[in-house]
Amino acid sequence: MKKNIAIVCGGFSGEYDVSIESAKLVHKHLDAEKYEAYLVVIEPNDWFYKTADGKKINIDMQDFSLQLNTKKVLFDAVFNVIHGTPGEDGKLQSYFDIIGIPYTSSGVDSSSLTFNKFNCNAFVSSYGINRARSMSYVKGEKIDNDEIVKTLGLPLFIKPNRSGSSVGISKVKSVDEIADAVKKAFEADDRVLIEEFVDGREIACGILQRGSEIIVLPLTEIVSKNEFFDYEAKYTKGMADEICPAPNVPEEIEQDIKTFSAFLFHQMDCKGFVRFDYIFTDSDLYFLEVNTIPGISEASILPQMALEFGLSFKEFFNIVLGNIIKN
Ligand SMILES: Nc1ncnc2c1ncn2[C@@H]1O[C@H](COP(=O)(O)OP(=O)(O)O)[C@@H](O)[C@H]1O
Ligand SMILES: [Mg+2]
The missing domain is CATH 3.40.50.20 (Rossmann fold)
Incomplete structure (x- = not known):
């Protein structure tokens, strides 16, 4: 049947x-x-x-x-x-x-942890994995813009704590732009994160669970034609290059990205398929975020990784459903 x-x-x-x-x-x-x-x-x-x-x-x-x-x-x-x-x-x-x-997909605790960037960052940092320095505010809290710039420098990334697809995110280049960016982020959530700008290459790492096995998919480099990987760059054809496998990633960085992703998938108790995003600079690797329901439209990053790994979409979805139902 x-x-x-x-x-x-x-x-x-x-x-x-x-x-x-x-x-x-x-x-x-x-x-x-x-x-x-x-x-x-x-x-x-x-x-x-x-x-x-x-x-x-x-x-x-x-x-x-x-x-x-x-x-x-x-x-x-x-x-x-x-x-x-x-x-x-x-x-x-x-x-x-x-x-x-x-x-x-991932369960209740795992999803609620990973979807909350503030909590997720604290979790990731607790394992000594590098994160952009950040400050965070809840609605109604006093915000000192000069203090923010003094602490984190410019540019800044201002984002809602719980959102996705870059909805509500701004890259801010002067102190005068902070107030509007914070207002915009608060429209999506009642906590905002303000992060230092990490100037580097953006790399995604997909993990696919097959039973008790964790498959690390080939890395993808994201090169946005916009200032950052914003909503337009994500969903407009030609506005970003998503290159899989990611070219010229230093061996050591690639190993760290893959090791951290598999480790975090396990520690966060993720299920199914998940995408971990990172930025690496000349000197350091930074964890950016984790997507427990990553995009899987034809043009999305994770399905392309699965293809590159050698799985057809049908095989990929069979693995995902095979994890939770026996035929
Ligand atoms: N601290 C940062 N430094 C540099 N770029 C950033 C930083 N934070 C976010 N970005 C850029 O903004 C994009 C969206 O941020 P992200 O935290 O992944 O939010 P979302 O959950 O909406 O995808 C990233 O893909 C990256 O291009
Ligand atoms: Mg993202």
Whole structure:
């Protein structure tokens, strides 16, 4: 019997459209001999499946089931591709834990730790892994802009604590720009992070879990045509080069990136596939962030890494689902 898979997508954040694109790739390449796939869209007050003729059918939240004419569809597993809340921060994971449906992504604690950049940075630093120096403020706290510049220099990166796809992030080059950038970051979250600028090459490292095995995928270098890897550079064709395998990475840096990523995947109790991002300068390697629901549209970084490693999309998704359901 084929297993019913809900590809859960959408979500409540600025990454909604990106998530729909990720879901389409999974839907297209899921092994049709093993799985019956349904795209389920999660919006703040609407969880639904759309039939081929465009009819919206609501999910019964009691058991996450779907009534299709006379057939009740119960799901064997969830393929989670919601970037941002509630799919990447642990909220939805908590619901699926309660009703007992397995899912492809990291669990509640792991997601909530990694989605919170402030907490995640403290976690990573506790292992002695290098991080950009930073300051952090909650809404309402007094912010002394001169003090920030004195401590961290210029330029600065100002970002919401919990966000993604560079939504709400600014690169600030003068003290006068700080207030507006902080305001923008506070629109996305009630804590902001202010970081020193790390001037270097941006490298991503994908990790894929296959049962108890951790596969480290080939590294990718991200070269943005914009000032940094902002929303436009991420999602506009031609605005960034994502080169896999990353060329001319010093052997020692490559080893450190791969070792740290595998180590952190384990320590953070990540599941499925995860992307760790770093920046390396002439002298140092810096951990940037971890994405527990990385983009997996056709153009995204992680699927390209899997291809480079030698896995077709179908094989890749079979591994991911094989981790949580036995056929
Ligand atoms: N401290 C920093 N120094 C240099 N570039 C940075 C720094 N922080 C962020 N960036 C740039 O901004 C992008 C988005 O930041 P990131 O922390 O990864 O947020 P998001 O979760 O939105 O992707 C990075 O890919 C990088 O290009
Ligand atoms: Mg990022």
